Amino acid sequence: xxxxxxxxxxxxxxxxxxxxxxxxxxxxxxxxxxxxxxxxxxxxxxxxxxxxxxxxxxxxxxxxxxxxxxxxxxxxxxxxxxxxxxxxxxxxxxxxxxxxxxxxxxxxxxxxxxxxxxxxxxxxxxxxxxxxxxxxxxxxxxxxxxxxxxxxxxxxxxxxxxxxxxxxxxxxxxxxxxxxxxxxxxxxxxxxxxxxxxxxxxxxxxxxxxxxxxxxxxxxxxxxxxxxxxxxxxxxxxxxxxxxxxxxxxxxxxxxxxxxxxxxxxxxxxxxxxxxxxx
Numbered sequence: 001x002x003x004x005x006x007x008x009x010x011x012x013x014x015x016x017x018x019x020x021x022x023x024x025x026x027x028x029x030x031x032x033x034x035x036x037x038x039x040x041x042x043x044x045x046x047x048x049x050x051x052x053x054x055x056x057x058x059x060x061x062x063x064x065x066x067x068x069x070x071x072x073x074x075x076x077x078x079x080x081x082x083x084x085x086x087x088x089x090x091x092x093x094x095x096x097x098x099x100x101x102x103x104x105x106x107x108x109x110x111x112x113x114x115x116x117x118x119x120x121x122x123x124x125x126x127x128x129x130x131x132x133x134x135x136x137x138x139x140x141x142x143x144x145x146x147x148x149x150x151x152x153x154x155x156x157x158x159x160x161x162x163x164x165x166x167x168x169x170x171x172x173x174x175x176x177x178x179x180x181x182x183x184x185x186x187x188x189x190x191x192x193x194x195x196x197x198x199x200x201x202x203x204x205x206x207x208x209x210x211x212x213x214x215x216x217x218x219x220x221x222x223x224x225x226x227x228x229x230x231x232x233x234x235x236x237x238x239x240x241x242x243x244x245x246x247x248x249x250x251x252x253x254x255x256x257x258x259x260x261x262x263x264x265x266x267x268x269x270x271x272x273x274x275x276x277x278x279x
Contacts, residue, residue, distance in 0.1 A: 113129050146182070
């Protein structure tokens, strides 16, 4: 998914430009719960979604386990998790089918061991093993590679590395466009980062794959309202910033933005501005 400029960045850039103009000096092996096939009750959908979210975020976690945050360990993980697919492609070209199968089996062993570590709460170590699996699994085994990326995203999520987890979910989806679990995890990560538009797009895709998915059904009801609320708030913030800038520009002429009346068009949502002479 391509990166987009947020509304907050648009507002900041707009006001920055105005200041320059007017101011000269200033599928995994980790099991998940089965969701009900349908529900007509909105509260039930929300409860189901909360239950699934809690499960996806904790899964088989030992709640007493505190992830190791040692900086050196983090750096080691960052180095190990780099996957050079160009080198893999060159290596695969020199392998016969039997050799590729052997490498795939070794990668699956890394995945299995990584899953065991994940269940014990050893998230750094599981990232390392999933990465090793990706480093040796032949590119032709796209489904197995997709699962390794999705599992690694789960571990990164536990380490609060949300951006990197999203990247791994995206890689998993690129390898398997119908990987519902990867879409679901990415949608939840987007929500946690307040990237609501992206989250909604993923939930829509989930509904295409599974029209009765309770998480996607619940999100599709609540997210549009949250997005509208956010957009309205951003509009107010933008107008406030523009008002402050307008007052700086008009002050030398003895005017202020109070001399201008803004009227919102109920049909278009736009604004018309009229000059008002104060007496």
